[in-house]
Structure formats: structure tokens, C-alpha cells
Amino acid sequence: MILNNFVVFEGIDGAGTSTQLKILKSRPESSKIDFSAEPTDCETGKFLRQVLGGKVELDPKTTAYLFAADRAEHVYGKNGIINSIKNNKAVIIDRYLFSSLAYQGVSCGKELPRKLNEGFPLPQILFFFDIAPEKSLTRIKSRDVTEIYENNEYLTQTRKQYLDVIEEYKNLESAKDMKIIMIDATQSVEEISKIIWSHISKLPIFNS
Numbered sequence: 001m002i003l004n005n006f007v008v009f010e011g012i013d014g015a016g017t018s019t020q021l022k023i024l025k026s027r028p029e030s031s032k033i034d035f036s037a038e039p040t041d042c043e044t045g046k047f048l049r050q051v052l053g054g055k056v057e058l059d060p061k062t063t064a065y066l067f068a069a070d071r072a073e074h075v076y077g078k079n080g081i082i083n084s085i086k087n088n089k090a091v092i093i094d095r096y097l098f099s100s101l102a103y104q105g106v107s108c109g110k111e112l113p114r115k116l117n118e119g120f121p122l123p124q125i126l127f128f129f130d131i132a133p134e135k136s137l138t139r140i141k142s143r144d145v146t147e148i149y150e151n152n153e154y155l156t157q158t159r160k161q162y163l164d165v166i167e168e169y170k171n172l173e174s175a176k177d178m179k180i181i182m183i184d185a186t187q188s189v190e191e192i193s194k195i196i197w198s199h200i201s202k203l204p205i206f207n208s
């Protein structure tokens with residue numbers, strides 16, 4: 001199922017999705033948009049941050065289940081995505097099930113993340129920020145906290161996995177109405193934000 005007015009940003013660490021979300025938040029139209037991210041701010045998401053920070057070590061399969069559980073609350077919970085859409089808001093989020101298919105696809109194989117994520121609704125637009133890990137990692141280096149997946153080898157595999165997953169979705173009957181926009185994430189912040197707004201401004205919520 002595709003949710004209208006639902007938009008997802010994806011990409012490897014350091015691809016620049018958070019910068020673009022900040023720009024969108026500063027637009028006057030942002031009063032019609034609910035913004036969020038995964039992992040969420042719920043307890044499940046906070047626990048995942050400990051895993052990502054290396055404070056808690058889990059089997060990769062357990063991590064895949066946790067991301068799916070965090071996502072279930074994000075989608076179906078009291079203040080979740082479905083409720084926002086019902087309340088006539090657009091929803092734009094940083095990371096969604098495609099992150100699980102890519103990152104956990106690398107850490108525990110394709111099958112489990114696919115199974116755990118098959119029931120979730122799909123966005124109307126998926127933006128994929130594409131960048132080589134060598135470049136994205138130089139952006140991340142300036143941060144003081146690093147996370148478990150932030151290394152060249154892992155992100156190289158994750159990027160490949162993302163590209164494979166996107167190809168699969170392009171050919172999937174149930175995803176035929178999901179618009180997939182590939183962004184060259186090495187472009188300037190201004191150029192990228194123009195491209196993004198050219199698509200988001202066409203959402204039904206801004207045209208009714």
C-alpha cells in the first residue's frame with residue numbers, strides 16, 4: 001500500500017539527508033508537514049542508538065527485529081505516520097524500511113529484513129541520496145560520535161545493497177506508484193534542495 005503525502009529520505013551515513021530536512025523545516029509550507037526519523041525518539045529508538053553507538057552488542061538478527069519494532073510504532077503508534085496523514089499532514093522522514101533492507105541486508109542477509117518489513121506501507125516519494133562512501137565518510141569525520149556502520153567497507157556494501165533494493169522496487173507491482181528519485185548527493189546543498197522541492201511541492205497536500 002502507498003501512503004499519499006508520505007516521503008522518505010534514504011542514503012548511506014553522511015549522504016546529507018539531515019541537512020535537507022533542516023532546509024525543508026525552515027520553509028513556510030512546513031506547517032503542513034510532520035517531520036521525523038528512524039531510529040525514533042521512542043524507547044525502542046533510544047535503545048537502538050545504544051546499539052549503534054556500540055554500547056550494547058547484539059546479534060545482527062536481533063538488531064533487525066528491533067528496527068522493525070521501532071518502525072511499527074512509528075507507523076501505527078498514537079502519534080505515528082498513519083495518524084499524521086489522517087490528520088491531513090504530509091510526513092517526511094529520515095530513513096525507513098529501505099535502511100533495514102540495505103544495512104541489515106548486509107549484516108544478516110536479505111531474507112530476514114525482507115520478511116520483517118514486507119507489511120509496512122510505502123511512501124509516495126522515495127529520495128535516494130547517492131554518494132561514494134569515501135566522500136560521505138569525510139563529512140562524518142567532523143562529528144564527535146561515530147556509529148558501528150560508519151566505515152568504508154560496510155558502507156560500500158550497504159550502498160550496493162541499496163542500489164539492488166531500489167532496482168527490485170522499480171519492478172515491483174505493489175510499488176509501481178512509488179516515485180523513486182535518485183539524487184546525486186555530491187551536488188551543492190542549494191541544488192539538491194531545489195530538486196527536492198520541485199518534487200515535494202507536487203504532493204497532493206500542496207495542490208488541493
Ligand code: TMP
Binds near residue numbers: 038
Ligand atoms: P543516522 O540517524 O545518523 O542516519 O543513523 C542511523 C543509523 O542507523 C545509520 O547508520 C543507519 C542505521 N539504520 C539501520 O541500520 N537500519 C534501519 O532500519 C535504520 C532506520 C537505520
